[in-house]
Amino acid sequence: MKNINQKLISICVLLLVIANTSAQGYKLPAYTTFKLSNGLTVNLMEQHDVPLISVSTVVPAGAIYDGEQAGLASLTATALKHGTKSYTKAQIDQELDFIGASIDASATKEYARLSANFATKDQKKVLNIVKEILLDPAFDEKEFDKEKSRLLVGLEQQKESPRAVIGFYFDKFLYGNHVYGNIINGMKATVEGLTASDVKKFYQANYTPNNAAITLVGDFSTKEMKASITKLFSEWKKGKEVKEDLSTLAYKKPTESRVLLINKEDANETTFLIGAPGISRNNPDYIAIDVVNTLFGGRFTSMLNDELRVNTGLTYGASSRFNTLKNDGTFVISTFTNIKTTEAALDKAVEVLNKLHQNGIDENALTSAKNYVKGQFPPDYETSGQLASLLSQMFWYKFDRSFIDNFEKNVDSLDLARANEIIATYFPKDKLQFILVGKASEIKKIAEKFGPVTEININENPKF
Known part of the structure; x- marks a missing residue:
């Protein structure tokens, strides 16, 4: 028994040493970065461990641009998946479900994000859907109304859980009228007034490749993926004006408790x-x-x-x-x-x-x-x-x-x-x-x- 215990201890020590060595030696894997003529930054990182690809896209279209329409950025990001010029929402859901892929879109305070995960063999199909969602969303009015109703119900329900809302109150209390005080999901009074037309206008004003980036990591050839992404996203129209970063504006910091x-x-x-x-x-x-x-x-x-x-x-x-x-x-x-x-x-x-x-x-x-x-x-x-x-x-x-x-x-x-x-x-x-x-x-x-x-x-x- 003593010898067995000593062996177990030795194995545990060895594993700890290996783990520590791994941590100490960790470096970010190599990747390639380039920019399209429309301003879109592209990051490509090959990882061949498993036949999967992950996509992460960030666009400067967050809640800081909501103005008086709190919740607009969030609803716009969600509505991207409500259909495109080639797919209805149901068709997008069916296509992704059939191949076990996923695409998600949401908004943060500062940016909108779209992520996707799929098998390498399905990259052509999924990347085309990603491209249409970002460049050619339809913003179906019926789907928007259903999404808006779900959001309003959620806003009411979350008030039953103080931990779900206290952070929003804190930000609003600290930042006041500064855009960092904007509530991402909005409030009942603001969301009730939002329309599909508002979402379309927000998209047109904010979803441009200027200062946006798309990152792909996974099992692919960098050379081939670079050609694919360039072909897919070069047609994304560049914004006509340089958009002001509203978050850089000063706010009045508290002078007392x-x-x-x-x-x-x-x-x-x-x-x-x-x-x-x-x-x-x-x-x-x-x-x-x-x-x-x-x-x-x-x-x-x-x-x-x-x-x-x-x-x-x-x-x-x-x-x-x-x-x-x-x-x-x-x-x-x-x-x-x-x-x-x-x-x-x-x-x-x-x-x-x-x-x-x-x-x-x-x-x-x-x-x-x-x-x-x-x-x-x-x-x-x-x-x-x-x-x-x-x-x-x-x-x-x-x-x-x-x-x-x-x-x-x-x-x-x-x-x-x-x-x-x-x-x-x-x-x-x-x-x-x-x-x-x-x-x-x-x-x-x-x-x-x-x-x-x-x-x-x-x-x-x-x-x-």
């Missing part, structure tokens, strides 16, 4: 976020910030979770994260608690943040966080879909392959002094923004401890 109290009369819990302005995705300290946040609230054994869940039992889980965009971002602490422990949970969350600033972190904690981050790194970029998404992000957020190739080295280079500088520079300690969803009559006095309170009902449209 404030509270948004969202009344949900039947709530037995209080769901809350505590946050502040954060960082953009291409911040040069992104990796260092990620390491420190892993220790603070980014993993199960974090400072936040230890204090709010393990040591005090105030919640089933607490976390923190930096939500990054191209030109800005947010930092949030998030959790939920029984309505009777609202004050204790809020106090404890603020206390943990204050301790981070007052005490910093020690060498053992930093080493633990660094090992955790390095251990999570390579699995994020294993599949063709993950790699296609990564190349799209690199294009959109303007960071290069050095982020991947030097990842472990940059993690290892983070020393204690720099880590504590990161805390002082990027983790907020004042002017905090509190978003509380719960029964206002029971928690308003508590909310007032943390700053001036703005109170709305969860059924109201947020306007600040």
Whole structure:
């Protein structure tokens, strides 16, 4: 038995060494980038492990361009699949289902995205459908009306789950009228007024190859795929005007701590976020910030979770994260608690943040966080879909392959002094923004401890 145990230990150690070596040696696979005459950037990465191809497309047509029609970008992206000049929606669904392929489209705050996954043998058929969806959508009115109805039902249903909507309220409260405050899925009042004609106009104004990119990763010949993509997408008409990036416009950052109290009369819990302005995705300290946040609230054994869940039992889980965009971002602490422990949970969350600033972190904690981050790194970029998404992000957020190739080295280079500088520079300690969803009559006095309170009902449209 002793010999068997020793062998098992030896095997486990060997596997750990191999895994660590693999992580330390991970480099982004080679890929080719070129640009069509209409401005479309194309990334091609050959991966011959399995006979599959993944596509990721990003177009500057996100919610920041909604204007007063919140939800328009999202509905437009979804409606791309409602038929084309050659296919009805039913035909698209049938064709893809028959060969086991998938095409999905959606919108984020900044861009619209289309992804596809299919077998190599079906590339000609699927790529032609992808091309028609992007270049020749029909925006069938009946299908649009059905999609709009589904969205309106979803908007009503999600109000029953505070965790599903609290992030939207936070963004609106922080950014105000800035486009980063736009609610991606819209609100009932705005979505009700949207028409198929609005979607067509939004498409015509925003779906151009200028500043867009298509990435393909998988089992193909780069030379042959380059010819195919050039033929398919060169006819995509270039936009006539250079579109303004509305996200670059300044917004008024908070000058004091404030509270948004969202009344949900039947709530037995209080769901809350505590946050502040954060960082953009291409911040040069992104990796260092990620390491420190892993220790603070980014993993199960974090400072936040230890204090709010393990040591005090105030919640089933607490976390923190930096939500990054191209030109800005947010930092949030998030959790939920029984309505009777609202004050204790809020106090404890603020206390943990204050301790981070007052005490910093020690060498053992930093080493633990660094090992955790390095251990999570390579699995994020294993599949063709993950790699296609990564190349799209690199294009959109303007960071290069050095982020991947030097990842472990940059993690290892983070020393204690720099880590504590990161805390002082990027983790907020004042002017905090509190978003509380719960029964206002029971928690308003508590909310007032943390700053001036703005109170709305969860059924109201947020306007600040």
